[in-house]
Amino acid sequence: MREELLRLIENNSRIDTKELAKMLNVTEVDILNELSKLESENVICGYFTLIDWEKISVEKVTALIEVRVTPQRGQGFDKIAERIYNYPEVKSAYLISGGYDILVILEEKSLKEIASFVSDKLSTLESVLSTATHFILKKYKDMGTILEKQHDDDREVIS
Amino acid sequence: MTYNLSEKVLNIKPSGIRKFFDLVAERKGVISLGVGEPDFNTPWHIRDEGIYAFEKGRTFYTSNSGLKELRIEICNYLHRKFHLTYEALTETLVTVGGSEAIDLAFRALINEGDEVIIPEPCYVSYKPCAILANAKPVVIDLKAENDFRLKASELRNAITDKTKILVLAFPNNPTGAIMERKDLEEIAKVVIEKNIYVVSDEIYAELTYKGKHTSIAEINGMKDRTILINGFSKAYAMTGWRLGYACGPKEIIQQMTKIHQFAIMCAPTVSQYAAVEALKNGDSDIEMMKEAYNQRRRFLLNSFKEMDIPCFEPYGAFYVFPCIKKYGMTSEEFAMKFLEEENVAVVPGTAFGDSGEGFLRISYAYSIDNLKVAMEKLKSFIAKLKQ
Known part of the structure; x- marks a missing residue:
C-alpha cells in the first residue's frame, strides 16, 4: 500500500484521508499512521501547491543557472552545494552530469534581483568557476502538469 | 411515403x-x-504514432486482414500476456472494433435456425447480431448468487441439438464479473462434450483485479473451437480509433475475412499503425x-x-x-x-x-x-x- 499511497498523493496532496482509505481498502487510521510514518522518515518531504502566478499577473522571474565549481577535497560537491542551496531564493539545486556541475533554479520578483544574486552572491563564492543564466520565458508544463486548462470530458454521457 | x-x-x-x-x-x-x-x-506515444502515420502519408488501404506487422504484434501480445499461440497470417484478422468481429464470427458460423447461447446481463450487441445472422438467440439468465458467472449446469440446461455457439463475455460489461480458470474448465467440458463453438469477447481482458485474466482458448481442447475477440478500446483507451481483432482456427478466420473484405475492406490504416506502437510499448x-x-x-x-x-x-x-x-x-x-x-x-x-x-x-x-x-x-x- 505504501507505494500506491505515495503515487496517489504525489499528484494530489489534498486528497482526503477518508477517500484514500476507501480507495486502498484500508481504514482511515491506517492511512494516517502510514502518512505520519512517511513524514517522519522524510520520504514525504513536504506538501506544495502548483500555482501559475502569471494568471493573476504577479511578476515572477524564474532562471536556470548552470554553475561550474571546483569540488573540495574530502567533501566533493556537497559542501559547495550547501553554500548555494541555503540561500532562500534558491528554489532547487541539483548536481548534474555533463558540461557543468550544479543546476540552480532561482525564483525572484524581477530580472534585476536575479542578476544581483548571480553577480553578488553566487559568482563570488570561492569554488564557483563560472555561471550561465537562462531565463524562463514561458512555462508549459510543471511538475508533470500542463498549465493550460485541459478540455473537459468530451465523451457521450451514456454509452 | x-x-x-x-x-x-x-x-x-x-x-x-x-x-x-x-x-x-x-x-x-x-x-x-x-x-x-x-x-x-x-497515451500520447500512441497518438503521436498516429500523427506520424498521417505525416508519412500512410493513408491507403491495408490488406484486408490488416497490416502484417500489426498481426504479428497481436500474436506476440497474446502469447506474452495470455499464453495463446496464434499464427499471424492465417489465424488473425484485424477488425473495426471488437463489435465488427462479433458480427463476423456469427455470420461466418451460423446457418438459419442455429441457436446462439447468450448469458445475460451482457453487452447489447450479441442478441441483435445473432438475429441478423438468422440464428435463434437463447438467453441464460445469470444469477447474482453466482456473482454473475456462468455455471456449467446452466449451460448444459440451455443446450439443444440446434446449439451452435456459446457467447462468453468476461470480464463482463455490465456486471464486472470475471470467469476464473476453474470456472472456464467446467464450461469447456460441456462445450467439448456437446461439440459447440465459443465466441469469447475478451475486450476487458486487461482489466482484472484478482489475478490475471484466463482466456477460454487456453483451456485444453478449446483453441480449435474458440473465436477469441479482443481490441484496443478498453486496454489502451482507444475507443474512437475503432480497432479490434479476432483470432481463431484458420478455416473460420478465412470466412470471416471474406465477409470483412466485402463489407468493410480493411480497418482504419492510421489506427493500425498506432496500434502497433500500443502493443510494443503500451504495457x-x-x-x-x-x-x-x-x-x-x-x-x-x-x-x-x-x-x-x-x-x-x-x-x-x-x-x-x-x-x-x-x-x-x-x-x-x-x-x-x-x-x-x-x-x-x-x-x-x-x-x-x-x-x-x-x-x-x-x-x-x-x-x-x-x-x-x-x-x-x-x-x-x-x-x-x-x-
Missing part, C-alpha cells in the same frame, strides 16, 4: 442504453456514471490505468458498504453492479428517479437483459472527484427514499 423495410431489422428492439441516453441528453449538468469507455486519453500505460480503476472500484464498493447497498465484488472491467431491490423500485424507476432528483445518470441493469432487473450499472471510468460527488448524491437520494 411508406418504406418497405426488412422485417428482421424492424423487429429488433433498439438498444436499452440508447433509450436512456436520449433521456439524459435532454438534461443539463448531468453527472454521468453511464459511459462504457475509459476516461483516459489515448506500462495499462498498468497505470488499471491501478487507477482499481482504486475507484474499491472506493465505490466501500461507499456502497457505508450506504448499506448490497453489491457483489466485481473483479473485472470498469463497472460495478449494485442491487437496488430493497428500495422497492425497478431498475428503470430507480435510475429515472435518481436522474430527476439528483441529476446523476446510471444505466438500469435491464438495458443488458431481463436478468439485470434490480441492478444498476455504474461505470467507474471517471475521476475520483466525479465519483465522490456522485456517491454523495446517491447517499442523499437514498436517505430521502427511506423517509
Whole structure:
C-alpha cells in the first residue's frame, strides 16, 4: 500500500484521508499512521501547491543557472552545494552530469534581483568557476502538469 | 411515403442504453456514471504514432486482414500476456472494433435456425447480431448468487441439438464479473462434450483485479473451437480509433475475412499503425490505468458498504453492479428517479437483459472527484427514499 499511497498523493496532496482509505481498502487510521510514518522518515518531504502566478499577473522571474565549481577535497560537491542551496531564493539545486556541475533554479520578483544574486552572491563564492543564466520565458508544463486548462470530458454521457 | 423495410431489422428492439441516453441528453449538468469507455486519453506515444502515420502519408488501404506487422504484434501480445499461440497470417484478422468481429464470427458460423447461447446481463450487441445472422438467440439468465458467472449446469440446461455457439463475455460489461480458470474448465467440458463453438469477447481482458485474466482458448481442447475477440478500446483507451481483432482456427478466420473484405475492406490504416506502437510499448500505460480503476472500484464498493447497498465484488472491467431491490423500485424507476432528483445518470441493469432487473450499472471510468460527488448524491437520494 505504501507505494500506491505515495503515487496517489504525489499528484494530489489534498486528497482526503477518508477517500484514500476507501480507495486502498484500508481504514482511515491506517492511512494516517502510514502518512505520519512517511513524514517522519522524510520520504514525504513536504506538501506544495502548483500555482501559475502569471494568471493573476504577479511578476515572477524564474532562471536556470548552470554553475561550474571546483569540488573540495574530502567533501566533493556537497559542501559547495550547501553554500548555494541555503540561500532562500534558491528554489532547487541539483548536481548534474555533463558540461557543468550544479543546476540552480532561482525564483525572484524581477530580472534585476536575479542578476544581483548571480553577480553578488553566487559568482563570488570561492569554488564557483563560472555561471550561465537562462531565463524562463514561458512555462508549459510543471511538475508533470500542463498549465493550460485541459478540455473537459468530451465523451457521450451514456454509452 | 411508406418504406418497405426488412422485417428482421424492424423487429429488433433498439438498444436499452440508447433509450436512456436520449433521456439524459435532454438534461443539463448531468453527472454521468453511464459511459462504457475509459476516461483516459489515448497515451500520447500512441497518438503521436498516429500523427506520424498521417505525416508519412500512410493513408491507403491495408490488406484486408490488416497490416502484417500489426498481426504479428497481436500474436506476440497474446502469447506474452495470455499464453495463446496464434499464427499471424492465417489465424488473425484485424477488425473495426471488437463489435465488427462479433458480427463476423456469427455470420461466418451460423446457418438459419442455429441457436446462439447468450448469458445475460451482457453487452447489447450479441442478441441483435445473432438475429441478423438468422440464428435463434437463447438467453441464460445469470444469477447474482453466482456473482454473475456462468455455471456449467446452466449451460448444459440451455443446450439443444440446434446449439451452435456459446457467447462468453468476461470480464463482463455490465456486471464486472470475471470467469476464473476453474470456472472456464467446467464450461469447456460441456462445450467439448456437446461439440459447440465459443465466441469469447475478451475486450476487458486487461482489466482484472484478482489475478490475471484466463482466456477460454487456453483451456485444453478449446483453441480449435474458440473465436477469441479482443481490441484496443478498453486496454489502451482507444475507443474512437475503432480497432479490434479476432483470432481463431484458420478455416473460420478465412470466412470471416471474406465477409470483412466485402463489407468493410480493411480497418482504419492510421489506427493500425498506432496500434502497433500500443502493443510494443503500451504495457506500462495499462498498468497505470488499471491501478487507477482499481482504486475507484474499491472506493465505490466501500461507499456502497457505508450506504448499506448490497453489491457483489466485481473483479473485472470498469463497472460495478449494485442491487437496488430493497428500495422497492425497478431498475428503470430507480435510475429515472435518481436522474430527476439528483441529476446523476446510471444505466438500469435491464438495458443488458431481463436478468439485470434490480441492478444498476455504474461505470467507474471517471475521476475520483466525479465519483465522490456522485456517491454523495446517491447517499442523499437514498436517505430521502427511506423517509
